[in-house]
Structure formats: C-alpha cells, structure tokens
Amino acid sequence: MPNGRFTNHIESPNGGSVNERRSLHERFRSRLIVDPTLTRKAVSYQGNRDLPGFRWLKYKESFSRGLVERLIDDVQPDSVLDPFSGMGTTPLIAAGRGLRATGIEIMPVGVIAGKAVARAANGFHSDAYSSAAKSLIEHVKSYKKAAEQHAFPHVRITQAAFPQETELEIARAREFIATIDDITIKTVMNLACMSILESVSYTRKDGQYLRWDYRADRKLRSRIHKGKILRFQEALYTRLEEIKEDVEPLKELYGRSMPTFLTGSSLQLLRKIADNAFDMVITSPPYANRYDYTRTYALELAWLGYGQDDFKTLRQQMLSATVENKPKREWLQQIYSNSDLIAAALGMSDAQNAIHEVVDILRDHSSELGNPHVIRLIEGYFLEMAVIVAELGRIVRPGGTVFMVNDNVQYHGEEIPVDLVLSDFAEQSGFRCERIWVLPRGKGNSSQQMGRFGRRELRKCVYKWVRCDV
Ligand SMILES: C[S@@+](CC[C@H](N)C(=O)[O-])C[C@H]1O[C@@H](n2cnc3c(N)ncnc32)[C@H](O)[C@@H]1O
Structure with missing residues (x-):
C-alpha cells in the first residue's frame, strides 16, 4: 500500500501466528489504496454540522452528506438501501434525488431524526409548525407544574442528569407534546426536545460511555467540567428556530420523494x-470496537420511553459490538429456519481463519485481557456480519454495488483486519471487492494499548464491492 502511515508488516506482539492475516493481506494488497481526499471531515458527521436538517441531531456516527452524494454520483442507481441507516443520511439524500430509498435502523433515536427531516422536506405546513412551536415555548416557560405522568422517565443511568429547573421544563414540554395530534408536527417537536437533552444535561457522550459533569448529584469515579449548561427553554428555542430556517432549503434538497x-x-x-431488489447499498455498520449506543444515547432513549428492560433488550438485538452481547447463532438459525443462506453465512464465518488466529491468541492470553468477553464480541460480530453480507449478496442485483465504511480494530495488540475479513465474506457471497479505499488518517490505538504494544495506526476504510453477473 503506497503510504507510510500504514505498515504492511503484520506482527503479533504476543508472539502468536500471523500467517492467516498475512495471506489475507497478500490477497487484497493491490486493492488497498490510500485516498487523500477521504479526510475525516469528508466522510463523517463533522461535515454535516451546519447543514439543514442534519444539524438537528448530533448523531456523531453518521456519514457526511458529501460522501453519500459522491458515492451515488459514482454509481447512478435507481434504488438505494442502507441496512444501518442511523439518522437516515443515505435514504434522505437518495430520496432527495428521486431514487427509491430505504433505511433500516434499530435505534429509534436516529429513525425519528430521519423521519422529521423527511417530513419537513415533504409537505410540511410551516404555519402549523410556527404556531405549535410558539405554544410549546410558552408552555415550557409557564411555571405551571406538569402532571406527574409527564415527568422525564429516568432509568438508572440517566438519574440526576438534569438540573431541577430543567426537569420541570422537560415535564412541561412532554405534557404539551402529548396534546399534539398532527403526526408530522409531533415528530418534529419530539425530535427538537430529544436533540437538546445532552446540551441541557450534566452528561457528555464519549465513545463507550456517558461522562458526567462535577455538578451532577451522583457518586462518580471521574468527572468532567462541561462548562456552561444551557437552560432547556433556551436550547429548545434555538433548535425550533433552526428547524424553521431549514424548512425551505430542505424542500429544495430532499422534497422530491419520501424515503422508507x-x-x-x-x-x-x-x-x-x-432478491435483486436494490441497485446499490451504502452503509456503515457498528464497528467492532465496544462502542455502546444504548449507553451514549441513554438520555434520548429514556425520553422515548425506553425502560430498564428495554435498554437490555435493545443492546442484545443490536449487532454484537459490546462485551455484553450474547451469541445470536441459535436465534439466527431459528429465524432463518436453517435455510441455505444461513448455512452459507455460518460456514463462511466458521472458516474465517484470520479471525480464528486472533481469537486463539486472545484465548491464550485471556487472563491478561481487560475483559475476556471481547472474544465473544469478536466471534459474534463476524458471525452476524457474515449473515448481513450474505443477505446483501442476495438483495443487490447483478452489477449492483455496495459501499461500506468501517474501521479496523485491535485487542491486546492484535490487529483484526475487519476490511479484509468482510471483503472475503463479500467475495464468497457473489461480489468482487474492487477497492478498499483507506482514509489518509487512521485510528490511533488507545494510550493504554500504545504503552504496552507500541504505536499502530489502524485503517479506516471505504470498501467497494460489485455484484458479479450470474
Ligand atoms: C455507524 S452507525 C451508521 C450511521 C449512518 N451511516 C448515518 O449516516 O447516520 C451504525 C448504526 O447501526 C445501527 N445498528 C446497530 N445494530 C443494528 C441492527 N441489528 N440493525 C439495524 N441497525 C443497527 C446503530 O444503531 C447505528 O445507528
């Protein structure tokens, strides 16, 4: 690979075998290309911060609008699917161009944002919105105590997240929203309130966890200084105004059709x-990096009424990416009634020797791992991704294209070439892996891992797979 930042030299700092990872690398070497234009801003949410609609919810895991536009321009499809659509970047942009567009997403937080933007762009009644927004703000400022049932429905990890005054304002907002009948206005108001919860709370999203400000009334091991915490009514007013400003540009940009x-x-x-239902897939699944969406989006999920058990259920239903995820093998066999597709997917994952190589080393060092369940995480992640990739091989028409964004990861100093393993699954599922574009700046390993295993930059990539003609 023509770039010095990423080493072609694969080694195991634990003295284990690297033969399988080397041979996979050899196979894909000519297709790994560093693309200097794929900066982080060009790929991820940072590029969307000020854009109409996308600025309504800080969904840090989302694609940049520019990336999706570029990929659609490359392929010129009639239909696009994103099976991990987050806040709906892919379906919104594709539908905005008049394409048939579908997003699948398990977390309602992103779905609400996508729906709110799509509805604002397609047949929105601005006058009804302005009047509801005015009444909502008046109700929040009214100083009347809201009925008990409208209090913020806290779960354990959100307890004491807001100053007392904010709790009262939130309850009044919930009370008002409960009276709205118009589903579009209700969705947008819900999104407006949900989207500001982090900014009015003592918390900050930080990778795997919520970090807490020193002013929160909680027993904490470490605390942050968050700076100014906005009052709910202030933050809400700003968001409602932003939404109003964005409606006209949104109609222009995404008003041609509604995504599903x-x-x-x-x-x-x-x-x-x-079978063959889509011309193109643009997607970014969760990364195999222990990031727990149910923890980072705890406030938003609680706002939507998720109780303690719902959190646990959602975490288990999500693609396995945390140490808490239990194996889904039997469940998958059941729901797929032992079909040929599931047998092929499980077979592909069982025969993935690069993963076995890493897992064997980690098993040998399990007593040194911070959490031995990372082994279960890795096995679960690749098994489930094998099912996803096999399904894409069935759903994408011959000649159709998949673009996938994902990061490589490492555990206990052992790098897992996620890009190569998933591209191997793709090639067994009817695709040809044409390119793996590598972002010029990779992901550094954690300072803890760096201290023990040296500095290593992990590839962040965009893969292009084209479905072979049959
Ligand atoms: C990296 S984010 C994708 C963000 C998206 N590209 C966007 O522009 O907003 C991965 C998404 O996958 C979702 N997810 C996790 N497990 C899922 C599953 N089993 N089915 C569907 N979505 C899932 C997560 O909730 C998360 O929103």
Missing part, C-alpha cells in the same frame, strides 16, 4: 427484502 424508514434489526428485516 424501517425500524428494527437488519438481522431480521433483510430477509424480507426480495
């Missing part, structure tokens, strides 16, 4: 999609 948003797990919903 399916809420649920792709592990269940993809199998309901017909």
Whole structure:
C-alpha cells in the first residue's frame, strides 16, 4: 500500500501466528489504496454540522452528506438501501434525488431524526409548525407544574442528569407534546426536545460511555467540567428556530420523494427484502470496537420511553459490538429456519481463519485481557456480519454495488483486519471487492494499548464491492 502511515508488516506482539492475516493481506494488497481526499471531515458527521436538517441531531456516527452524494454520483442507481441507516443520511439524500430509498435502523433515536427531516422536506405546513412551536415555548416557560405522568422517565443511568429547573421544563414540554395530534408536527417537536437533552444535561457522550459533569448529584469515579449548561427553554428555542430556517432549503434538497424508514434489526428485516431488489447499498455498520449506543444515547432513549428492560433488550438485538452481547447463532438459525443462506453465512464465518488466529491468541492470553468477553464480541460480530453480507449478496442485483465504511480494530495488540475479513465474506457471497479505499488518517490505538504494544495506526476504510453477473 503506497503510504507510510500504514505498515504492511503484520506482527503479533504476543508472539502468536500471523500467517492467516498475512495471506489475507497478500490477497487484497493491490486493492488497498490510500485516498487523500477521504479526510475525516469528508466522510463523517463533522461535515454535516451546519447543514439543514442534519444539524438537528448530533448523531456523531453518521456519514457526511458529501460522501453519500459522491458515492451515488459514482454509481447512478435507481434504488438505494442502507441496512444501518442511523439518522437516515443515505435514504434522505437518495430520496432527495428521486431514487427509491430505504433505511433500516434499530435505534429509534436516529429513525425519528430521519423521519422529521423527511417530513419537513415533504409537505410540511410551516404555519402549523410556527404556531405549535410558539405554544410549546410558552408552555415550557409557564411555571405551571406538569402532571406527574409527564415527568422525564429516568432509568438508572440517566438519574440526576438534569438540573431541577430543567426537569420541570422537560415535564412541561412532554405534557404539551402529548396534546399534539398532527403526526408530522409531533415528530418534529419530539425530535427538537430529544436533540437538546445532552446540551441541557450534566452528561457528555464519549465513545463507550456517558461522562458526567462535577455538578451532577451522583457518586462518580471521574468527572468532567462541561462548562456552561444551557437552560432547556433556551436550547429548545434555538433548535425550533433552526428547524424553521431549514424548512425551505430542505424542500429544495430532499422534497422530491419520501424515503422508507424501517425500524428494527437488519438481522431480521433483510430477509424480507426480495432478491435483486436494490441497485446499490451504502452503509456503515457498528464497528467492532465496544462502542455502546444504548449507553451514549441513554438520555434520548429514556425520553422515548425506553425502560430498564428495554435498554437490555435493545443492546442484545443490536449487532454484537459490546462485551455484553450474547451469541445470536441459535436465534439466527431459528429465524432463518436453517435455510441455505444461513448455512452459507455460518460456514463462511466458521472458516474465517484470520479471525480464528486472533481469537486463539486472545484465548491464550485471556487472563491478561481487560475483559475476556471481547472474544465473544469478536466471534459474534463476524458471525452476524457474515449473515448481513450474505443477505446483501442476495438483495443487490447483478452489477449492483455496495459501499461500506468501517474501521479496523485491535485487542491486546492484535490487529483484526475487519476490511479484509468482510471483503472475503463479500467475495464468497457473489461480489468482487474492487477497492478498499483507506482514509489518509487512521485510528490511533488507545494510550493504554500504545504503552504496552507500541504505536499502530489502524485503517479506516471505504470498501467497494460489485455484484458479479450470474
Ligand atoms: C455507524 S452507525 C451508521 C450511521 C449512518 N451511516 C448515518 O449516516 O447516520 C451504525 C448504526 O447501526 C445501527 N445498528 C446497530 N445494530 C443494528 C441492527 N441489528 N440493525 C439495524 N441497525 C443497527 C446503530 O444503531 C447505528 O445507528
């Protein structure tokens, strides 16, 4: 690979074997290309911060609008699917161009944002919105105590997240929203309130966890200084004004058609999609990096009424990316009624020797691992991704294209070439891996890992797979 930042030299700091990872690398070497234009801003949310609609919810895991536009321009499809659609970047942009567009997403937080933007762009009544927004602000400022049932429905990890005054204002907002009948206005108001919760709270999203400000009334091991915490009514007013400003540009940008948003797990919903149904897939699954969406989006999920058990259920239904995820093998066999597709997917994952190589080393060092369940995480992640990739091989028409964004990861100093393993699954599922574009700046390993295993930059990539003609 023509770039010095990423080493072609694969080694195991634990003295284990690297033969399988080397041979996979050899196979894909000519297709790994560093693309200097793929900066982080060009790929991820940072590029969307000020854009109409996308600025309504800080969904840090989302694509940049520019990336999706570039990929659609490259392929010129009639239909586009994103099976991990987050806040709906892919379906919104594709539908905005008049394409048939579908997003599947398991977390309602992103789905609500996508739906709110799509509805604002398609047949929105600005006058009804302005009047509801005015009444909402008046109600929040009214100083009347809201009825008990409208209090913020806290779960354990959100307790004491807001100053007392904010709790009262939130309850009044919830009380008002409960009276709105118009589903579009209700969705947008819900989104407006949900989207500001972090900014009015003592918390900050930080990778795997919520970090807490020193002013929160909680026993904490470490605390941050968050700076000014906005008052709910102030933050809400600003967001409602932003939404008003964005409606006209949104009609222009995304007003050509409504995307379809399916809420649920792709592990269940993809199998309901017909063979060859899509020309193109643009997607970014969760990374195998222990990031726990249910923790970072705890405030937003609680706002939506998720109780303690719902959090646990959602975490288990999500693609396995945390140490808490239990194996889904038997469940997948059941829902797929032992079909040929599931047998092929499980076979592909069972025969993935680069993963066995890493897992064997980690098993040998399990007593040194911070959490030995990372082994279960790795096995679960690749098994589930094998099912997803096999499904894409069925759903994407011959000649169609998949673009996938994902990061490589490392555990205990052992790098897992996620890009090569998933591209291997793709090639067994009817695709040809044409390119793996590598972002010029990779992901550094954590300071803890760096101290023990040396500095290593992990590839962040965009893969292009083209479905072979049959
Ligand atoms: C990297 S983010 C994708 C963000 C998206 N590209 C965007 O522009 O907003 C991965 C998404 O996958 C979702 N996810 C995790 N497990 C899922 C599953 N089993 N089915 C569908 N979505 C899932 C997560 O909630 C998260 O929003």
